[in-house]
Amino acid sequence: xxxxxxxxxxxxxxxxxxxxxxxxxxxxxxxxxxxxxxxxxxxxxxxxxxxxxxxxxxxxxxxxxxxxxxxxxxxxxxxxxxxxxxxxxxxxxxxxxxxxxxxxxxxxxxxxxxxxxxxxxxxxxxxxxxxxxxxxxxxxxxxxxxxxxxxxxxxxxxxxxxxxxxxxxxxxxxxxxxxxxxxxxxxxxxxxxxxxxxxxxxxxxxxxxxxxxxxxxxxxxxxxxxxxxxxxxxxxxxxxxxxxxxxxxxxxxxxxxxxxxxxxxxxxxxxxxxxxxxxxxxxxxxxxxxxxxxxxxxxxxxxxxxxx
Amino acid sequence: xxxxxxxxxxxxxxxxxxxxxxxxxxxxxxxxxxxxxxxxxxxxxxxxxxxxxxxxxxxxxxxxxxxxxxxxxxxxxxxxxxxxxxxxxxxxxxxxxxxxxxxxxxxxxxxxxxxxxxxxxxxxxxxxxxxxxxxxxxxxxxxxxxxxxxxxxxxxxxxxxxxxxxxxxxxxxxxxxxxxxxxxxxxxxxxxxxxxxxxxxxxxxxxxxxxxxxxxxxxxxxxxxxxxxxxxxxxxxxxxxxxxxxx
Numbered sequence: 349x350x351x352x353x354x355x356x357x358x359x360x361x362x363x364x365x366x367x368x369x370x371x372x373x374x375x376x377x378x379x380x381x382x383x384x385x386x387x388x389x390x391x392x393x394x395x396x397x398x399x400x401x402x403x404x405x406x407x408x409x410x411x412x413x414x415x416x417x418x419x420x421x422x423x424x425x426x427x428x429x430x431x432x433x434x435x436x437x438x439x440x441x442x443x444x445x446x447x448x449x450x451x452x453x454x455x456x457x458x459x460x461x462x463x464x465x466x467x468x469x470x471x472x473x474x475x476x477x478x479x480x481x482x483x484x485x486x487x488x489x490x491x492x493x494x495x496x497x498x499x500x501x502x503x504x505x506x507x508x509x510x511x512x513x514x515x516x517x518x519x520x521x522x523x524x525x526x527x528x529x530x531x532x533x534x535x536x537x538x539x540x541x542x543x544x545x546x547x548x549x550x551x552x553x554x555x556x557x558x559x560x561x562x563x564x565x566x567x568x569x570x571x572x573x574x575x576x577x578x579x580x581x582x583x584x585x586x587x588x589x590x591x592x593x594x595x596x597x598x599x600x601x602x603x604x605x606x607x608x609x610x611x612x613x614x615x616x617x618x619x620x621x622x623x624x625x626x627x628x629x630x631x632x633x634x635x636x637x638x639x640x641x642x643x644x645x646x647x648x649x650x651x652x653x654x655x656x
Numbered sequence: 657x658x659x660x661x662x663x664x665x666x667x668x669x670x671x672x673x674x675x676x677x678x679x680x681x682x683x684x685x686x687x688x689x690x691x692x693x694x695x696x697x698x699x700x701x702x703x704x705x706x707x708x709x710x711x712x713x714x715x716x717x718x719x720x721x722x723x724x725x726x727x728x729x730x731x732x733x734x735x736x737x738x739x740x741x742x743x744x745x746x747x748x749x750x751x752x753x754x755x756x757x758x759x760x761x762x763x764x765x766x767x768x769x770x771x772x773x774x775x776x777x778x779x780x781x782x783x784x785x786x787x788x789x790x791x792x793x794x795x796x797x798x799x800x801x802x803x804x805x806x807x808x809x810x811x812x813x814x815x816x817x818x819x820x821x822x823x824x825x826x827x828x829x830x831x832x833x834x835x836x837x838x839x840x841x842x843x844x845x846x847x848x849x850x851x852x853x854x855x856x857x858x859x860x861x862x863x864x865x866x867x868x869x870x871x872x873x874x875x876x877x878x879x880x881x882x883x884x885x886x887x888x889x890x891x892x893x894x895x896x897x898x899x900x901x902x903x
Binding site: 527530531533534538540541542543544545546547548549650651 | 732733737750753812
């Protein structure tokens, strides 16, 4: 029981990070029908930006941890958004209107470019960050006689889960209630008509990339703080997982991305906890395959049927 | 003086799709307060002209002047912020947005100050939309979607309303209702309307003036009554049209 609860906590934490990244995939797919394979690497770049800001703050002698965290978060979000915007502007926008595969291939190229850029400039070795937020709440006391273990909910996990819930709630509101969100959905459903109503479609698409990158930046900061080590390759792995989450939840659907992220996080954690760590990816992808056989548009995806 | 200058002037416009020419030097003028109709067969280029006015595709030759300003090479979203609204061919309702959200999209270019009043006006014109305001656009009937498309266009408080085939595929009763609304809007609020129609009989009776388009060119123009009386027009566009009107 204790073991189960502990795995559940770990799974939800991991799922939160995946979910935040998955939103970037699903939103971009929704609006231009393209898988932005470089999105995982944007997440990786954000983790490096966060680490850099962290080290600078420590070097100039800032000691108040909340202040550091806030600065790291805001600066990472800003810089990562600029990255996301630039990638869209340089690599994808010139290809708009060409055949469907062109931006997809470019996205893969962009992903490789970003990875190699970071590897060249930052080195290939893992970069550590000493734990900044330690401690937690003990939920269940372990008992040596019955063999039960201590169940811990660390402060870091609380921060990750709460931040994710708040961000996702805020983001859902933004998409469903504001005129910006409406314009975005309009572009998603009929970009030509949206432009006939005065929507600047190109700018709306750019904004979508910026939003996705900002959320990925939050995920990057939390990844850095939670695991304490990053390298140039984390974007690829997390990106594939988050992409899987987006597809599992139903690509194009925001709640789907969140649900899919959570599902992938839980599957991975439980599989590692009860069966084998080596096969956790196999488990995650198998569940994806099985789900898609029975629900081809994912858990919350909408089938492509429209009344004309 | 402004009464002498057209609100919308299309001058020698040529539009291409790739290398294929769709409009071969079209001239049209729409004056403030008028209903002007453009009739023609399928594929004549009517909708292309409508979209060229809105900058998508852009004219390769010629000029489009709106309210004294050359808008030929502006991007679509800029043009639509100049109090021009279009209810396009095929209605293009956002299917996964509610009726209310579709109307809110229409009001995007306004500052929002008059939203409630504009909404009330649309609901007064089409009470059906009020009943259906929380329903998704994709679930509406064809007639309701057409009402929504016009209502959405009106939400931007246009001076010039471009209407592309509002009668397409609709029951005669609904067509009649929609044409009544257009007439009222023009008479009571002085809204300028440029109407593209295949339903030539209705359109010419409604409009002050009309143009006939054949194969990307304007072949005839005149007042609605004049065109209705022309034997070529009757032969080409009104056989069957009259029968429908008699029903």
